[in-house]
Amino acid sequence: MTVRVRFAPSPTGYLHLGGARTALFNFIFARSQNGVFILRIEDTDKERSKKEFEDDILENLNWLNLKWDEPVIRQSERTDLYKNVIKQLIDQKSAYYCFCSKEELELRKQEQLTRGMTPRYSGKCRNLTDSEVRDNLKKKMQYVIRLRVPEKIFVFNDFLRGEIKIDLSQVGDFIIAKNENEPLYLLANTVDDHYQGITHVIRGEEFISTTPKQILIYKYLDWQVPIFVHLPLVLGQDRSKLSKRHGAKSISEYKKEGYLPEAILNFIILLGWHPEKDREIISIDEAIKEFKLERLNKSPAVFNISKLNFLNRYYLKQKPPEEILPLIDFSLYGKFNGKSLICQNGLVYSYEKLLKIINLAKERSFLVSNLLESVDFFFKDFDYPKGLLLWKQVDEKKIINNLIEIKDKLSNLEEEKFESLNIKRILDELSFSKDKGEYFWPLRVALSGKEYSPAPFDLAEIFGKSRTIELIDKAINLLKK
RNA sequence: GCCCCCAUCGUCUAAUGGUUAGGACACCAGUUUCUCAAGCUGGCAAUACCGGUUCGAAUCCGGUUGGGGGCGCCA
Numbered sequence: 001m002t003v004r005v006r007f008a009p010s011p012t013g014y015l016h017l018g019g020a021r022t023a024l025f026n027f028i029f030a031r032s033q034n035g036v037f038i039l040r041i042e043d044t045d046k047e048r049s050k051k052e053f054e055d056d057i058l059e060n061l062n063w064l065n066l067k068w069d070e071p072v073i074r075q076s077e078r079t080d081l082y083k084n085v086i087k088q089l090i091d092q093k094s095a096y097y098c099f100c101s102k103e104e105l106e107l108r109k110q111e112q113l114t115r116g117m118t119p120r121y122s123g124k125c126r127n128l129t130d131s132e133v134r135d136n137l138k139k140k141m142q143y144v145i146r147l148r149v150p151e152k153i154f155v156f157n158d159f160l161r162g163e164i165k166i167d168l169s170q171v172g173d174f175i176i177a178k179n180e181n182e183p184l185y186l187l188a189n190t191v192d193d194h195y196q197g198i199t200h201v202i203r204g205e206e207f208i209s210t211t212p213k214q215i216l217i218y219k220y221l222d223w224q225v226p227i228f229v230h231l232p233l234v235l236g237q238d239r240s241k242l243s244k245r246h247g248a249k250s251i252s253e254y255k256k257e258g259y260l261p262e263a264i265l266n267f268i269i270l271l272g273w274h275p276e277k278d279r280e281i282i283s284i285d286e287a288i289k290e291f292k293l294e295r296l297n298k299s300p301a302v303f304n305i306s307k308l309n310f311l312n313r314y315y316l317k318q319k320p321p322e323e324i325l326p327l328i329d330f331s332l333y334g335k336f337n338g339k340s341l342i343c344q345n346g347l348v349y350s351y352e353k354l355l356k357i358i359n360l361a362k363e364r365s366f367l368v369s370n371l372l373e374s375v376d377f378f379f380k381d382f383d384y385p386k387g388l389l390l391w392k393q394v395d396e397k398k399i400i401n402n403l404i405e406i407k408d409k410l411s412n413l414e415e416e417k418f419e420s421l422n423i424k425r426i427l428d429e430l431s432f433s434k435d436k437g438e439y440f441w442p443l444r445v446a447l448s449g450k451e452y453s454p455a456p457f458d459l460a461e462i463f464g465k466s467r468t469i470e471l472i473d474k475a476i477n478l479l480k481k
Numbered sequence: 482g483c484c485c486c487c488a489u490c491g492u493c494u495a496a497u498g499g500u501u502a503g504g505a506c507a508c509c510a511g512u513u514u515c516u517c518a519a520g521c522u523g524g525c526a527a528u529a530c531c532g533g534u535u536c537g538a539a540u541c542c543g544g545u546u547g548g549g550g551g552c553g554c555c556a
Contacts, residue, residue, distance in 0.1 A: 008556090009556085010555080010556045012555075012556070042556065044555095044556085045555055045556070047555090048555070048556085102554075105554095109552095109553095112482095112483095113482070113483090113552090114482085115482085116482040116483065117482080117483065118482085118483045118484060118552060119483090119552060120552085142554095144554055158486095161486070161487090164485070164486080165485090166484075166485070167484075170483075170484060170552090171484095171552090174553095175553085175554055177554090178554050179554095182554090184553095184554070184555085184556090185555070185556045186556090189556085204550090205485095205486065205487090205549085205550065205551095206549095206550055206551070206556090207550095207551090207556090208485060208486065208550075208551075209484075209485055209486090209550075209551040209552075210551080210556095230486085232486090232487075232549095233486095233549070233550070235548090235549070237492095239548065239549070240549075240550095241549075241550070267493095270493060270494075270505090271493070272493095272494095273494095274493085274494055274495070276495090277495090277504095278494095278495065278503070278504040278505075279504085279505090280493090280494090280504080280505045280506080281505095297494080298486080298487065298488095299486090299487050299488060299549095300486090300487070300488095300548085300549060300550090301492090301493065301494090302492060302493080303492090303493095304491095304492045304493065304506075304507085306492080306506060306507055307492075307493060307505080307506045307507080308506095309506090310505085310506055310507085311506090313519090317519080363518055363519055364517075364518045364519080365518090374517085374518085391515075427515090431515090435515085436514090436515055437515040437516085438515085439515075440514095440515035440516085441515045441516070442515090443515090444515065444516065445516090448516095450516085450517090451516065451517080452516055452517035452518075453516070453517070454516095454517085454518085455514095455515085455516090456515080
């Protein structure tokens, strides 16, 4: 039998890390079994469902490269299907009309709660006769449709947790539809899982307690019950469920901040699953090869940003600069036309030079969004305090002298040899048997204006001969003042 | 309050009856270096508690405690 699994989000919020993780486990399981991964949008709640959220979910699943195999199903487009099932359940007396008012129910619920009981429906409308129901409907009384729940101990099997026992007498007859045309989650979800031939329901642990209710629907309709796999939850730093309402960041926010999809996927797959050997860096393709449902964890995982940051740095370092370049927003630094960058101060950087800059910068940042911050001196005129040029206790005159020496040597270096290796050699020769800092430090400050930066010879190559000389002159003049 | 789930370093986790309880992140130190970052080397750090089963328990069983989830005409 072909494995068929689904990710079934409701479009009532942006796709967040927890949702992406559920989608990922479904996706990986499907791929590992040569199965089918389905995306279903559960938009039965017309009040809260928004197109904006649906678009966000689709867009970000695509960005994460979690591609679904069949056209997207929207519950709002399948009302006929639910209608038939609701009718059948009523006809066979598995479900019934309930005319109790919301106020009445709320009152009873509060009463039960204060008495320390689990709130449940009394079953007041359970045994209304057909004619009573007809009369009430004729009178246009407000109603809902409830499922008849037997009072017995119900046992079901969870793939990870084994047998779970729930006392149905504590559950009570629950609402499956607002009316003949409007199913609620519990019903719509079950009907779709059945008609879409879902074999494994892989979803969050928060659904464990509703599972018996859903299985009851399967039983009433004589449908094959799928295998249930309840994933442990992802908890926030405060150890509560990571959810939209708790301000969990959306995937699109992570994207905007400069996280790479590879890093996010690697991060979330380790939340509740681990490959057999001690391995932290794992791609989705590798994970698919060795994925086994059995190795899924049962305990919740606390979300921890520093590991995500570590992974992002790792993947950023691995990524060739030409793949990073298109991800960068150059508008902060000048006009980028796809080939070269023209800075506000008139400096121009070719595509090749931008790649070199990215190579230097990616060692110093773990996010794409602030990648160029550490090397912004390339793109603008900058100032720095005179004292920054000084190295240890070496006096100003010596530093001026050294900068002049460097300048002379570099001036003599031919344009086409103005490369990092050659420049480094010159600096090494000048500082031979001396404290290297006397030469490297002031040049580095002259070229970057910063206390911390990449190596001066790398900066010089990218700046090019004339800009390098210009910046050295600027430093010398600053010292002479 | 009631029901359900869970329990190994601060965090993510490995070890499915026999290991000095392993790895990764974070943190700290050393190394490299003109600076920063990266890299490399090392260090700190855990089986929640109490009983039981067993020659032997992180692992199996019971209880306690702690954490989480659910108890909607939300999903």
